[in-house]
Amino acid sequence: QQQVKQSPQSLIVQKGGISIINCAYENTAFDYFPWYQQFPGKGPALLIAIRPDVSEKKEGRFTISFNKSAKQFSLHIMDSQPGDSATYFCAASDDSGYSTLTFGKGTMLLVSP
Amino acid sequence: EPEVTQTPSHQVTQMGQEVILRCVPISNHLYFYWYRQILGQKVEFLVSFYNNEISEKSEIFDDQFSVERPDGSNFTLKIRSTKLEDSAMYFCASSEKGGNTEAFFGQGTRLTVV
Numbered sequence: 001q002q003q004v005k006q007s008p009q010s011l012i013v014q015k016g017g018i019s020i021i022n023c024a025y026e027n028t029a030f031d032y033f034p035w036y037q038q039f040p041g042k043g044p045a046l047l048i049a050i051r052p053d054v055s056e057k058k059e060g061r062f063t064i065s066f067n068k069s070a071k072q073f074s075l076h077i078m079d080s081q082p083g084d085s086a087t088y089f090c091a092a093s094d095d096s097g098y099s100t101l102t103f104g105k106g107t108m109l110l111v112s113p
Numbered sequence: 114e115p116e117v118t119q120t121p122s123h124q125v126t127q128m129g130q131e132v133i134l135r136c137v138p139i140s141n142h143l144y145f146y147w148y149r150q151i152l153g154q155k156v157e158f159l160v161s162f163y164n165n166e167i168s169e170k171s172e173i174f175d176d177q178f179s180v181e182r183p184d185g186s187n188f189t190l191k192i193r194s195t196k197l198e199d200s201a202m203y204f205c206a207s208s209e210k211g212g213n214t215e216a217f218f219g220q221g222t223r224l225t226v227v
Contacts, residue, residue, distance in 0.1 A: 022120070036156075042208030043117075043204050043218035044156060051213070089118040090154060095212050100169055 002091050006104025013111050019077040021107045023090035026071065030092040034101070035064065038087045047088070048075070080111045086091050115139045117219035119205050125225045126195055134190045134222045136205030145188045146206040146216060147180065149173070156204065162188065163211065195226045 013019045024035075034049035035078065050057045050064040053057040055066045061075040077084055079085045118137045126132050138145050147159040160170040162180055177193045188207075192199055202223050206216040 015129055034215070038216075041220070043206075043220045045218065046215050049215070091156075098156050100161055101148075101156075101216060102158065103156040 004090055004102050004104040006090050006107060008107060009105065011110070012042070013077075013080045013109065015080065015082060017080050017111075018095060019080045019084070019109055019111070020034050020074060021088055021109070022072065022074045023092075023104050024070075024072045025092050027035065027092070027094065027102075029094040030072070030102075031095055032063070032093045032094075033073050034091050035062075035065065036089045036103075038106075042095040044089060046090050071113055077109075080109075082111045084096055085109055115207055115217075117207055117217050119203075119219035119222050120204045122220070123225070125227060128136060128197060128226055129194050132192050132195055132224065134192075134203050134205075134224070136188045136190070136219055137186050137227045138188055138205065138207030139209075139217055140186070142207035142209050142217075144208045144211055144216075145180075145182070146208075147190045148204045148206060148218075149201040150204065150221075151201045158193075159190070159203075192224075195224075197226050200224055 035047045036044035037047045038044045046060050048062045052068050061078045066073045087106045087108050089106045091101040092103050120135045148156050150156045158171050160174045161168045169199040179191045181189050202221045204221045205219045206215045208214050
């Protein structure tokens with residue numbers, strides 16, 4: 001199965017709170033898991049990505065947690081800010097050579113001031 | 114910072130008409146992609162292109178779609194006979210290498226078929 005399942009569909013978090021978005025996949029050939037951030041009217045932009053040889057990757061306020069056995073990965077946004085309000089997509093690809101991404105359905109995050 | 118640029122930003126066309134969406138990938142990138150996003154839905158892969166040929170395509174990319182790299186800088190998506198359900202945001206993306214490397218997306222072309 002090529003699907004990547006993402007939840008929740010939408011999320012409201014207070015400023016300073018932690019935003020958590022979860023994704024699950026079936027295809028064990030996936031070995032690259034990026035998160036993309038999309039603002040209205042813009043294209044998706046890579047936020048952070050992880051490969052399955054590590055269980056966690058942190059870049060600033062953004063952390064990916066990866067559970068290979070459960071085939072799940074999640075994005076944590078610490079100290080969420082109103083400027084983080086956007087749609088977040090998880091994605092996955094395998095190492096077939098062409099970087100083709102399979103996206104989740106997206107999570108619309110609203111960080112209230 | 115280098116970026117992928119797409120034109121036009123918005124295209125309105127009548128059903129049955131042909132449209133060409135244009136993209137200028139990042140100059141040193143070798144792999145090119147088209148994705149689409151129907152309003153409120155996820156981003157879906159259409160096609161990948163490398164070494165002047167299609168390398169992979171999804172089931173969405175049927176005979177009405179074609180891609181071309183007419184010169185050293187442009188990458189186009191043609192839809193021969195548009196349908197109402199082709200209305201979507203179309204994103205071009207490029208990457209420097211194949212495999213699992215970062216794909217850079219353009220800002221998209223919103224196609225509206227009426």
